[in-house]
Each structure stands twice: as structure tokens, then as C-alpha cells.
Amino acid sequence: MTDSPTTTKVAVDSVPANTRRGGDIRVTLSPKTVGCGSGFGGVLRLAPGEFVTEHLHPYSEEFLHVVRGHLEMCLDGVPVRLEPGDSLLVPIGVRHRLVNTGTVSAEAVFHLSPLAPRPELGHVDTEQPVHADAGDPSVGGSR
Numbered sequence: 001m002t003d004s005p006t007t008t009k010v011a012v013d014s015v016p017a018n019t020r021r022g023g024d025i026r027v028t029l030s031p032k033t034v035g036c037g038s039g040f041g042g043v044l045r046l047a048p049g050e051f052v053t054e055h056l057h058p059y060s061e062e063f064l065h066v067v068r069g070h071l072e073m074c075l076d077g078v079p080v081r082l083e084p085g086d087s088l089l090v091p092i093g094v095r096h097r098l099v100n101t102g103t104v105s106a107e108a109v110f111h112l113s114p115l116a117p118r119p120e121l122g123h124v125d126t127e128q129p130v131h132a133d134a135g136d137p138s139v140g141g142s143r
Contacts, residue, residue, distance in 0.1 A: 008034045012043045020134040021053040021125070022046070023098075030139040031115070039113030040139045046071070046100035046107075054097035054127035059116040062090035064098075069106025073098050082108075095126050115139075 010028040017024040023046040027033070030040035039060065044052070046069070054074070064073070064087065071082040074097045075090065081101070082088060090096050100106040116122035119139055 008036075010034060015042070018134060018137040019131045020129045020136060021055060022051050022130040025052070025137060027137045027139055030137075032139055037115070039111055039115055041109065041111035042137075044098075044108045044110055045105060046098070047105055048100050048103050051097065051099035053125065053129050054095050055123050055125050056093055056095045057090070057112060057116075057122060058093055058124060060112040060114060060122060061092055062096070063111045063113075064088045064090065065109045067107045067109060069100055069104055070102035071098055071106050071108065072101045097127065 008029070010033050012026050012028055015026045015028055015033065017026055019025070023044055025044050026042045027040055028042040029036060030042075031037060046052070064082075066082045066084050066086045068084055073080045073082060073088055073090070076095050080088060112122070119136065122139070123136055
């Protein structure tokens with residue numbers, strides 16, 4: 001991130017990785033990083049066989065766009081195969097779990113909107129997180 005208060009550009013490697021649910025999740029644009037108020041987004045990286053544990057968002061839709069690799073997203077238990085160039089909408093309240101089914105590292109861009117009333121209400125785990133002690137990504141203050 002830059003030091004200018006008016007700059008909204010954030011480099012992916014300038015924010016810490018969150019590994020709570022698996023993979024390398026980096027929230028680049030959020031109320032915390034750029035002061036936005038409508039949602040948050042970033043980049044997700046998964047090694048072959050790596051996954052993001054099942055969870056849901058009670059207040060937000062999630063938009064996912066695959067940049068590299070082959071992924072499978074299970075939506076309420078129904079698998080959806082994804083490849084580079086594919087985009088997927090995860091509706092509010094739908095349980096979802098993402099796995100890299102390919103042989104190379106996968107990368108996807110995500111955005112969630114609208115924000116939950118408070119950050120701690122944004123994700124509900126429906127499967128034990130890989131690193132439960134890691135905590136949720138810090139996206140910023142409440143609305």
C-alpha cells in the first residue's frame with residue numbers, strides 16, 4: 001500500500017496473507033486498506049490439492065473470477081468446475097467450498113458485497129477451518 005491518503009492502489013504482496021480457511025487469501029481493497037464502504041476484495045492463491053474450507057456469507061454475495069488454474073467450487077454441495085476466464089456468483093447464504101483440482105497453482109480474484117453490519121458477522125464457518133487460530137481477514141471497521 002502507498003502512503004498517500006488519496007491513493008487507492010494496493011499491491012497484493014503489501015497485505016498479509018490470511019490462511020484461516022486454507023490457501024493464501026489477501027484482502028487488497030477494503031474499508032481498512034482504502035476506506036471503501038460497499039464491500040471488499042482481493043486475490044486467492046491455492047496450491048494443487050489445496051482448498052478453502054466450507055463457509056457462508058449471511059450478508060454478502062461473493063464474486064469469483066479465475067485467473068489461473070482449475071478449481072472446483074461446491075455450492076450447497078453441488079460441484080461447479082472452473083477454469084481460467086470463468087466467473088462465478090456465490091449468492092448470499094450459500095455454503096461454499098473451493099478446491100484446486102489442477103496440477104498447477106491456481107489464482108482467483110474475489111469481491112464480496114455488501115459488507116456485513118460488523119466484520120465478525122461476515123463469515124460463518126460450516127467446516128472446521130484449516131488454521132482456526134489465524135483469525136479472519138481484517139477488512140476494517142463496521143458501517
